[in-house]
Amino acid sequence: MPILAAYMVPHPPMIVPQIGKGSEKQITKTIRAYETVAEEIAALGPETIIISSPHSVLYADYFHISPGKGAKGDFGRFGAGQVSFSETYDTELAERICGIAKEKDFPAGTLGERERQLDHGTMVPLYFVEQKYRDFRLIRIGLSGLSLPEHYTFGQIIRQAVEETGRRTVYIASGDLSHKLQEYGPYGFAPEGPEYDRRIMDVCSRGAFGEMLDFEESFCDKAAECGHRSFVIMAGTLDGREVQARELSHEDVTGVGYGICTFRPGEKSEERKFLEAWRKKQAEALRTRRENEDSYVRLARETIEKYIRGRERNTVPDWASAEMTEKKAGVFVSIHKDGRLRGCIGTILPVRRSIAEEIISNAVSAATGDPRFDPVREDELERLEINVDVLSAPEKIESREELDVKRYGVIVSSGSKRGLLLPDLDGIDTVDEQIGIAMRKGGISPRDSITLERFEVIRHT
Numbered sequence: 396m397p398i399l400a401a402y403m404v405p406h407p408p409m410i411v412p413q414i415g416k417g418s419e420k421q422i423t424k425t426i427r428a429y430e431t432v433a434e435e436i437a438a439l440g441p442e443t444i445i446i447s448s449p450h451s452v453l454y455a456d457y458f459h460i461s462p463g464k465g466a467k468g469d470f471g472r473f474g475a476g477q478v479s480f481s482e483t484y485d486t487e488l489a490e491r492i493c494g495i496a497k498e499k500d501f502p503a504g505t506l507g508e509r510e511r512q513l514d515h516g517t518m519v520p521l522y523f524v525e526q527k528y529r530d531f532r533l534i535r536i537g538l539s540g541l542s543l544p545e546h547y548t549f550g551q552i553i554r555q556a557v558e559e560t561g562r563r564t565v566y567i568a569s570g571d572l573s574h575k576l577q578e579y580g581p582y583g584f585a586p587e588g589p590e591y592d593r594r595i596m597d598v599c600s601r602g603a604f605g606e607m608l609d610f611e612e613s614f615c616d617k618a619a620e621c622g623h624r625s626f627v628i629m630a631g632t633l634d635g636r637e638v639q640a641r642e643l644s645h646e647d648v649t650g651v652g653y654g655i656c657t658f659r660p661g662e663k664s665e666e667r668k669f670l671e672a673w674r675k676k677q678a679e680a681l682r683t684r685r686e687n688e689d690s691y692v693r694l695a696r697e698t699i700e701k702y703i704r705g706r707e708r709n710t711v712p713d714w715a716s717a718e719m720t721e722k723k724a725g726v727f728v729s730i731h732k733d734g735r736l737r738g739c740i741g742t743i744l745p746v747r748r749s750i751a752e753e754i755i756s757n758a759v760s761a762a763t764g765d766p767r768f769d770p771v772r773e774d775e776l777e778r779l780e781i782n783v784d785v786l787s788a789p790e791k792i793e794s795r796e797e798l799d800v801k802r803y804g805v806i807v808s809s810g811s812k813r814g815l816l817l818p819d820l821d822g823i824d825t826v827d828e829q830i831g832i833a834m835r836k837g838g839i840s841p842r843d844s845i846t847l848e849r850f851e852v853i854r855h856t
Contacts (some may be wrong), residue, residue, distance in 0.1 A: 397636060397660050398557055399439045401566040401629050402432050403599055405622070405653035406448070406519035413475035421648050428643035428655040429523040435657065437528035441565040443485040444524065444531050445553065445632075447625040448516030448569045451537035452508050456769070458496075458549050459537035460489055462505035466535070468513025480518055480525075485532035488564070491556040492534075496549075502541070503549055516569045524567075531565075538624040542733035543608050546624045547670045550631015557632070568629035570622010572596075572645075572652025580650015582619050591618035592645065592652040595626070599656040602640030604630035605669030612734060613822030629658075635668045637661035677733070677778070684780065684856070690716060691783040691855035694751060695728050698758040699781070703773050708759070711751045719751040725786035726753040727817060727852075728761040730771065732778050738765040743789060743806065743815060743850075754783060783855040784817055789848040798826045798849055806848040807833040814839055818852060 409415040410426060419426065436444070452459040464486060469479035489505070496503040513521075517535055536553075538546070557564045572595060574580065575588035591614070598606045607627050615623050643655040688696070698709040711720060727741025740760035747753045758781075763770040771779070789806055792798070798805055804818040807830055814837025816829050823829050830847070839845060 396558060396561050396563065398554060398632050399441055399563055399565050400435065400660070401568065401633055401658040402436075403568050403570070403622070403626055403629065403654060403656040403658075404429065404432060404520050405571045405655070406450075406516045406569045407571065407649070407651065407653060408470065408473045408515050408519065409649075410519060411470060411473075411475065411478060411522055413478050414470055414473045422646050422653060424644040425646050425653045425655060430526075431643055432655060432657065433523045433527040436524055436565055439565060440528070440563070441531055442563045443488055443534060444565050444567060445534040445536060446517050446520055446567045446569055447536040447538065447628050448514055449538055449621050449625055450514035450516035451535055453537050453539065454507065455540035456502055457506070458503035458539050458541075459507055460492060460503060460505050461508055461511065461535040461537075462489075463511055465533075466511040466513050468518050470515070470518065473515070478522065480513055480521055482513065482521070482533040485534050485562070488556060488560050488562050489534050491560050492553055495552050495556055495559075499552065501548065501552060502539075503552065520567050520569050536628065538628070542735045543610070543624065543627050544670060544673065544733050546627040547608065547631040547634070550628040551634050551670070552631075553628070554632045554634065566629050566632050568622065568625040570620075570625040572620060572622065572647075572654050574619040574621065574651050575617075576647045576652055577650035582650070584650075585617050585619070587614055587617040588619065588652075589647075591615065591620050592647060592654070595620075595623070596642060596645050596654050596656075599626070599654070600640055600642040602638040602658060604633065604638075604667075605673060608669065608673045611821070616822060631670070633658060633660050633667075634670060635663055635665070637664045637667065681778065681780065688781075689855050690714065690719065691750075691754060691785070692781050694719070694754050695758040695781050695783050696779075698755045699730070699762045699771065699779070700776055702759050703762060703771055703776060709755050711749070711755070715751045719754075720749050722750050723748070724750050724753065725850075726750060726757050727784040727786070728754065728757040729782040729784070729817075730761050731780040731782075732775060737775075737779065738762055738768050738771065740765055741784070741786075743786065750785060784852040785855070787851045789850045792847050792849050795826050795830065795847070798829065798847070800824065800826055800829045803849040803851060805829050805833050806850070807837060807839060808846045808848070809837070809839045809843040812837045812839050812843075819854070
C-alpha cells in the first residue's frame with residue numbers, strides 16, 4: 396500500500412493559542428489551512444503518521460529515526476507546559492525502515508538519541524492533528540547534512556518500508572520556509588528569502604518534486620530556509636506516483652514563510668521517478684565535464700580512481716606538460732558530489748618536486764584523508780566533480796581593504812594557528828565572511844590578534 400497522503404506544514408510555536416496568546420491571529424490563513432490538513436488526516440484514518448522535523452536529532456552524515464516505544468514532550472520552553480504530548484511509536488515500521496537502510500548500506504537508523512523528548516517541529520503538527528484524530532502511532536525522522544538526493548533516497552526507503560508492511564501511513568514534512576523575508580523579522584532580510592518562498596511554493600503547488608533537487612545549497616543557506624530537506628524526504632516517499640497537489644496557504648507576515656500544501660498520490664508513473672531522471676542528467680553533465688577537463692584535473696581524477704580502486708599510488712604520467720613537471724606551487728584538490736563538498740586538501744606552499752607531484756599527493760589526501768568526511772568509496776567515483784587550484788605565493792597585506800573574495804584567497808594567522816580559504820567560493824560574498832570562515836578553520840578566536848595574507852589561484856575544472 397502506498398503512502399495515503401503527504402503534507403507540507405510549518406511549525407511556528409506562536410500558532411498554538413496557549414503560546415501565541417492572541418499573536419497567532421496574525422497567521423489565521425495558516426491556522427485554517429492546518430485545520431483542513433487535520434480534517435483530511437482524520438478522514439483518511441492512518442495507522443501511522445511519520446513526521447520529519449528539522450528540530451529532531453540531526454547529524455552531518457546520518458538520518459536519525461527516533462528509537463524506543465514512544466516519547467513525550469510539552470511546550471514548556473515556550474511558556475505553555477500545560478500543552479503536552481505522549482506518543483506511541485510504530486516500532487515495526489521503524490524497524491523495517493532501518494532494515495532496508497542497512498540492506499542498502501544507507502546511513503539511517505536509531506543510533507544516538509538518549510532523551511526521548513519530542514521537539515516543537517514535531518509537536519506543532521501533532522497539536523493540530525490531535526484536535527481531530529488520535530488513533531495512530533508515530534515515527535519521528537531527523538534530517539541530515541547529506542545532499543538533497545540522499546534525502547530523496549531516504550524518502551524512497553521510507554516508501555518501500557510502508558509498502559512492504561502494508562501500513563496505512565500519512566507523511567508530514569514539518570518545516571518553515573525562509574526566515575529572511577522582512578527587515579522587521581527575527582533574522583532580517585535577504586533577497587534570496589522571498590525568492591526561495593516563491594520557488595518552493597510554485598514547485599509544491601505543481602507537485603514538481605524533481606525541481607526540489609535543483610535548489611543550490613548556497614541559495615538555501617542565504618534564504619535561511621528551514622524545511623527544504625524535510626520536503627525533499629517527503630517527495631521521495633511519493634516517487635514514481637502521480638500526485639494531486641494543492642496549495643492551501645502561504646503567509647509571511649512575521650518575516651518567516653509559512654506554507655501548507657497537500658499531496659494525494661495516484662497511479663504509478665515512470666515519468667515521476669525524479670531522482671532517477673536527475674541522476675541521468677547529472678551523469679550526462681559529468682560525462683561532458685570529463686571530456687572537457689584539462690590535464691590538471693585529469694591527473695587528479697586518475698590518481699583518485701587508481702588509489703580508490705586498487706590502493707595504487709599514481710606516478711607522473713608522460714603526457715603531463717612541462718609546466719606541471721618543472722614548476723612548483725601550492726595546490727588544492729577539491730572534490731564535490733551531488734553539489735556538496737566531499738573532500739578538500741591542499742598545500743599553501745609547495746612541498747613536492749613539481750606541481751604534478753603536488754596534485755598526486757593532495758588528490759589522494761582529499762579523497763581519503765580529509766577529517767571532515769569518510770574516505771571516498773569506489774561506487775562514488777563516477778559521481779565526483781574535481782577541481783584543482785594552483786596557488787600563487789602568498790603576500791602579506793595590512794588590511795581587509797586589500798582583499799577581494801572573487802580574486803584573492805586569504806590566510807589568517809595568529810601565532811602558530813593558521814586558517815586558509817580559497818577565493819571565489821559559492822556562497823561566500825563578503826570579505827568578513829571569508830576571514831571569519833578562515834579563522835574558524837584555523838581555530839582562531841575573534842579575540843586573537845591576527846595577520847593577513849592573500850594569494851591568487853588558477854582554477855582548473
